[in-house]
Amino acid sequence: MPEIVNLPRRGFMGVVAATLAAAQFGGAQTARAQTSQSKATPLPQPLPRPGTHTSFAPIKQIKAGVLNVGYAEAGPTNGPVALLLHGWPYDIYSFVDVAPLLAARGYRVIMPYLRGYGTTSFLSSDTMRNGQPSAIAADMIALLDALGIQNAVVAGFDWGARTADIMAALWPDRCRGLVSVSGYLIGSQAGGKVPLPPEAELQWWYQFYFATDRGRAGYQKYTHQFAKLIWKLASPKWDFDDATFERSAAAFDNPDHVDITVHNYRWRQGLATGEARFDDIEKRLATAPTISVPTITMEGDANGAPHPEPSAYASKFTGRYEHRNVTGGIGHNLPQEAPAAFAQAVLDVDRR
Incomplete structure (x- = not known):
């Protein structure tokens, strides 16, 4: 199991991160973490190696909002709920080793395919293929409603972390706790338009690529190759094999995947419009609202x-809060690369 330490990263990524945070929040925030020393009972030892599990129980489907959501489920149906949200370009297999750990502790673990992934589909062909963050967060509230779930520990990374952050900020009564990889990721179109230094802009090369017709056509043609490149760049020390990648890559064959992906990044740069029904939500998100629910960032x-950097967003969390750095060459897909650390965070944040 990777060691967990509370030390901020240094170097080039720190410069990039500080710049990104300044663009998003209007300046770096002073860290004031309210660290909780109370932790749930550690996971039983020895822990299974990442990659031990390779499948879920049969995927379920449920109509929720504008979607027919496909989701995997593990654990007892009457247990406390953990809603685990994947990012781009990943899928529910990011949690294939996390789910058994939580299920063994009595959790009902729900892992939905986001819109544009896997077996999730739109109920109507007339619905806009909208990738704006508020739409994805609204999908997850609709999913909780459809499943009859009042609240859950919501945990995710990448798009999933942004979605979880939005849920916790705007619907705190639905979120018993929050685990967010890379911290506070709520942004706005105004923030997305702020130019960054060249070193920081270089990190967003795919966002600029998707802004062009050539980029959309290229992603449509080379979806799997593109995603595999992102995996390697985002997790340079993760030695995943072809079978691991292909299990997730099948989710990108969803007919709406390219439209949702491209719209998400174009919307964030102000190059595409969203839906008017989300305007009020976006106005609230543009203020960078604080999050009061118990939170662990990773x-x-x-x-x-x-x-x-953690110091850029710590003050956005006003409730019980802790940040954890996970060592051992762990990259962007933290739940799949360090499932025990991720599962432990879910257990710890849910401890009353």
């Missing part, structure tokens, strides 16, 4: 994707 020591 970061891998080898994350090759753009991410802010």
Whole structure:
């Protein structure tokens, strides 16, 4: 199991992260973490190696909001709920080793395919293929409603962390706790338009690529190759094999995947419009609202994707809060690379 330490990263990524945070929040925030020393009972030893599990129980489907959501489920149906949210370009297999650990502790673990992934589909062909963050967060609230779940520990990374952050900020009564890889990722179109130094802009090369017609056509043609490159760049020390990648890559064959992906990044740069029904939500998110629910933020020591430094966002969490750096060459896909550390964070944040 990778060692967990509370030390901020240094070097080039720190410069990039500080710049990203300044663009997003209007300046770096002073860290004031309210660290909780109370932790749940550690996971039983010895822990299984990452990659031990390779499948889920049969995927379930449920109509929720504008979607027919595909999701994997593990654990007892009457247990406390953990809602685990994947990022781009990943899928629910990021949690294939996390789910058994939580299920063994009595949790009902729900792992949905986000819109544009796997077996999740739109109920109507007329619905806009909208990738804006508020739409994805609304999907997850609709999913909780459809499943009859009042609240859950919500945990995720990348798009999933952004979605979890939005849920915790705007619907705190639905979030019993929050685990967010790379911390506070709520942004706005105004923040996305702020130019960054060249070193920081370089990290967002794919965002600029998707802004062009050539980029959309290229992603459509080379979806799997593109995703595999992102995996390697974002997790340079993760030695995943072809079978691991292909299990997740199948989710990108969803007919709406390219549209959702491209719209998400174009919307964030102000190059595409969203849906008017989310305007009020976006106005609230543009104020960078604080999050009051119990939170643990996490970061891998080898994350090759753009991410802010913990000191830039610590003050956005006003409740019980702790940050954990996970060492051992852990990259962007932290739940799949360090499943025990991720599962332990879910257990710890849920401890009353």
